[in-house]
Amino acid sequence: MDTGDEIIECRLPGRFRLDGKEVTNPIAVGDRVDFNLNDDGSGGIEKIHVRENYITRQATHGKRGEQILVSNLDQACVIQSIKKPELKEGFIDRFLVTCEAYEVKAVIIINKMDLAKSGGRAFAEGLKELYTKLGYTLLTTSIESEASLEQLKSQLEHRSSAFIGPSGVGKTSLINALDPEYKLKTGKISDFSNKGKHTTTFARLIPLSFGGYIADTPGIREFGLVNIEPWELSLFFPEMIKPREHCKFHNCTHNHEPKCGVAEAFESGEIAASRYQSYLNILDSLEAE
Ligand SMILES: Nc1nc2c(ncn2[C@@H]2O[C@H](COP(=O)(O)OP(=O)(O)O)[C@@H](O)[C@H]2O)c(=O)[nH]1
Numbered sequence: 001m002d003t004g005d006e007i008i009e010c011r012l013p014g015r016f017r018l019d020g021k022e023v024t025n026p027i028a029v030g031d032r033v034d035f036n037l038n039d040d041g042s043g044g045i046e047k048i049h050v051r052e053n054y055i056t057r058q059a060t061h062g063k064r065g066e067q068i069l070v071s072n073l074d075q076a077c078v079i080q081s082i083k084k085p086e087l088k089e090g091f092i093d094r095f096l097v098t099c100e101a102y103e104v105k106a107v108i109i110i111n112k113m114d115l116a117k118s119g120g121r122a123f124a125e126g127l128k129e130l131y132t133k134l135g136y137t138l139l140t141t142s143i144e145s146e147a148s149l150e151q152l153k154s155q156l157e158h159r160s161s162a163f164i165g166p167s168g169v170g171k172t173s174l175i176n177a178l179d180p181e182y183k184l185k186t187g188k189i190s191d192f193s194n195k196g197k198h199t200t201t202f203a204r205l206i207p208l209s210f211g212g213y214i215a216d217t218p219g220i221r222e223f224g225l226v227n228i229e230p231w232e233l234s235l236f237f238p239e240m241i242k243p244r245e246h247c248k249f250h251n252c253t254h255n256h257e258p259k260c261g262v263a264e265a266f267e268s269g270e271i272a273a274s275r276y277q278s279y280l281n282i283l284d285s286l287e288a289e
Pocket residue numbers: 111112113114115141142143144166167168169170171172173174219
């Protein structure tokens with residue numbers, strides 16, 4: 001529990017446990033709570049306020065249900081690096097589908113641009129054009145480029161954001177580069193959470209010295225999507241919403257049906273090949289469930 005001034009170790013009473021819910025964690029980073037304070041300085045959570053929004057992924061390690069990654073966000077930032085590790089458009093597109101489904105504003109960050117040669121820079125430019133046209137914000141960054149860090153800072157300032165992406169793309173480095181005090185704060189909190197036994201410390205929401213909060217999530221290799229029916233998937237691809245109105249079948253999945261508006265829009269170049277491919281890959285994984 002972070003009151004803004006101090007961190008208070010809180011117990012989560014048994015009545016918040018998971019009876020009948022399809023989530024694997026009863027409380028998530030970003031949750032706003034009421035708590036009471038005990039004489040020994042510890043706290044007990046009384047109430048978890050209704051979440052304005054949240055992002056989940058399918059629980060891993062063979063568990064059923066969803067895991068709430070983080071709640072009450074102004075924006076979720078997906079971080080990829082242009083190289084080391086290689087950029088995966090599929091990861092970005094899966095992430096964007098999740099954001100659309102949960103109505104969280106999405107920001108795409110492509111980091112390590114200092115490692116890109118002219119081909120890589122042109123590729124990143126192409127992605128910027130593609131995603132900007134779809135209504136998303138895309139920033140290219142490098143911890144070595146002050147100008148890019150300034151842009152990122154304006155994007156994060158006074159907002160509550162989550163950094164989500166695979167390990168090694170530079171999430172923690174970017175935050176450290178923006179906020180020199182960040183390292184200190186994370187040190188303090190991880191010492192603390194190592195002692196905590198009752199809460200999930202999947203990510204941490206940390207105040208930024210220039211205003212706002214950030215949750216740096218540990219590396220996520222894959223985004224399992226939940227609660228999406230195959231025929232609904234195209235609703236979460238903004239560029240498919242109009243074309244799908246021209247499909248012959250109202251429950252068209254746009255991968256084999258005749259007279260499909262989405263397939264036609266792809267063939268005419270209106271829908272980018274990478275996006276249609278991501279759509280088909282996600283559809284496959286939904287249908288395999
Ligand atoms: N060349 C380059 N290396 C970077 C950049 N950002 C981070 N790195 C390096 O990438 C590695 C992984 O960074 P880290 O912040 O731990 O990634 P995280 O797992 O996403 O938090 C470290 O060796 C960083 O120094 C960047 O913009 N350019």
